[in-house]
Every structure is written in C-alpha cells, then in structure tokens.
Amino acid sequence: xxxxxxxxxxxxxxxxxxxxxxxxxxxxxxxxxKRLLKLVFEADEAITPPEFAAMFHSLMSELTxxxxxxxxxxxxxxxxxxxxxxxxxxxxxxxxxxxEASVRLAIGGNVxxxxxxxxxxxxxxxxxxxxxxxxxxxxxxxxEFKRRLDAAKSIFYMxxxxxxxxxxxxxxxxxxxxITVGVRGRPILNDVTRREAALSGIEGVxxxxxxDCAPGVSLRRSRPExxxxxRRADVVVSKGQGNFESLDEEFTGRPIFFLLxxxxxxxxxxxxxxxxxxxxxxxxx
Numbered sequence: 001x002x003x004x005x006x007x008x009x010x011x012x013x014x015x016x017x018x019x020x021x022x023x024x025x026x027x028x029x030x031x032x033x034k035r036l037l038k039l040v041f042e043a044d045e046a047i048t049p050p051e052f053a054a055m056f057h058s059l060m061s062e063l064t065x066x067x068x069x070x071x072x073x074x075x076x077x078x079x080x081x082x083x084x085x086x087x088x089x090x091x092x093x094x095x096x097x098x099x100e101a102s103v104r105l106a107i108g109g110n111v112x113x114x115x116x117x118x119x120x121x122x123x124x125x126x127x128x129x130x131x132x133x134x135x136x137x138x139x140x141x142x143x144e145f146k147r148r149l150d151a152a153k154s155i156f157y158m159x160x161x162x163x164x165x166x167x168x169x170x171x172x173x174x175x176x177x178x179i180t181v182g183v184r185g186r187p188i189l190n191d192v193t194r195r196e197a198a199l200s201g202i203e204g205v206x207x208x209x210x211x212d213c214a215p216g217v218s219l220r221r222s223r224p225e226x227x228x229x230x231r232r233a234d235v236v237v238s239k240g241q242g243n244f245e246s247l248d249e250e251f252t253g254r255p256i257f258f259l260l261x262x263x264x265x266x267x268x269x270x271x272x273x274x275x276x277x278x279x280x281x282x283x284x285x
Contacts, residue, residue: 154179155178236255
C-alpha cells in the first residue's frame with residue numbers, strides 16, 4: 001500500500017514525536033522536524049508508509065546516536081507476553097475451535113503498537129487481547145487458513161511487534177517443523193529483531209531478517225534471503241498493519257494471509273472494516 005494523502009497527518013504527528021524524544025529544547029526540535037520534512041518532500045511517491053518510517057528512524061539514529069530508543073518498552077512488552085502466555089494457552093486448549101482461538105489471540109497481540117499510538121498503555125494490553133475472542137471474525141476464511149497451513153510443506157511467518165511475538169508462538173509452534181520466521185534487520189519502533197525473537201522464546205525454527213529498519217517488508221530493500229524465503233513458501237503469514245501496508249498491493253505469486261488489527265483510518269477504508277476490528281485477509285489464493 002503506497003502512502004495515501006490521508007497518511008500525511010499521521011506522518012507529521014510522528015515527526016513531532018520523534019523530535020520531542022530526540023531534542024530537549026524547542027530550537028533543537030524545530031531543526032530536527034525541518035530535516036525530517038525535507039525527507040518527506042523528496043520521497044518517491046511510490047513509497048510505502050513503513051519505508052517512510054525507516055527513513056525517519058535512520059536520520060534520528062544519526063542525529064542522536066541512539067539506535068534503539070524503545071528497547072526498554074520492547075522488553076517490558078515481551079515480559080508481558082511471556083506472563084500472559086500460559087493463560088492464553090489454556091484458553092486455546094479449552095476453546096471449541098483451538099485453531100481459531102490461536103489466530104484470534106495472535107491478532108489480539110497486534111494491539112501492542114507504539115508506532116501507530118506512541119502513547120499506548122501497556123497495562124491495557126491484556127484486556128484488549130482477551131476481547132478478540134468475542135469480536136466479529138471471518139471464520140470461514142480462518143478455516144481455509146488452517147487447511148492451507150496443514151497442507152503446506154513450507155510456511156513463512158513474518159513477525160511484527162514485541163509482546164505480540166510471544167503470542168504468535170500459539171500459531172508458530174504447531175508448525176515448527178516447516179516454518180521460517182521473519183524479523184526486522186535493525187531496531188525500529190517496538191518491532192521484533194533477532195534479539196527480541198530470542199527473548200520471546202521463538203526457537204527451533206530458521207529466522208531470517210529484512211536487513212533494514214522498515215517496520216514492514218520492503219520488497220525493494222529487504223535482504224534477498226528473506227524475499228526468497230517468502231517467494232518459495234507454500235503459505236506466507238503476514239502479521240500486523242505495517243506488514244500489510246508493505247505487502248498488500250505488491251506481493252504476488254504466493255498465497256498470503258494477513259492477520260492484523262485495524263488501527264488507522266486509511267487501512268480501515270482499505271479493508272472496509274472499523275477501527276479496532278480484527279482481520280484475516282487472504283490474497284493470491
């Protein structure tokens with residue numbers, strides 16, 4: 001999904017938040033915003049929102065010398081996910097349809113997102129995750145998703161955010177013998193890199209990274225190894241809104257299932273669902 005006109009208010013809001021984190025005084029913040037705005041003005045119109053975010057983050061790292069400003073938040077999110085996991089496993093085991101419950105809860109974890117909402121409160125996450133068990137959901141497509149996974153010889157699973165990645169284990173572990181997991185190449189927002197995948201308890205599966213810091217999968221800039229793993233998989237699983245924005249229009253040729261929570265008006269219109277909805281979307285089926 002390319003940047004839409006309605007994306008710009010969100011982009012400008014993120015610029016101001018980045019500047020406030022990077023500079024203690026107003027003059028420094030103004031200087032940073034001006035440099036970031038220059039990137040906006042010069043950007044290719046075909047760029048995706050995650051590619052925009054990668055440009056901003058690279059400049060911020062250069063200006064501040066801080067490569068991973070949300071590391072503490074990421075680790076706290078992972079700790080929360082690990083604390084919740086035993087109870088979530090119990091809910092899955094007791095569900096009438098354990099697979100559907102796993103998918104719902106994995107999508108529920110996608111609520112932990114400091115990119116869309118820098119003021120997200122981690123203590124609200126548990127109730128927001130649990131509520132997905134009763135939200136409207138495409139159960140027929142979920143059943144098709146299970147059929148595809150069960151029949152697949154190879155699966156590629158692209159992770160998104162910290163905390164959420166722990167809950168993704170509910171879906172990853174039953175297929176661990178044929179799954180490859182994708183992560184970000186460098187820190188960006190509260191997204192998962194190799195470091196956080198290990199802290200999340202994701203083990204015993206091959207892990208490949210994008211090689212860059214886009215909070216999505218840039219088909220123009222990601223490592224060839226990751227793109228090849230996606231393109232040879234029988235089924236691709238794309239978690240979260242950033243991965244959806246990257247791959248929705250551009251990834252073709254292989255069956256892909258997007259699992260996400262709708263968190264902005266642009267995506268809401270794109271998927272014809274209200275803010276807060278949980279979505280499973282199948283493409284190239």
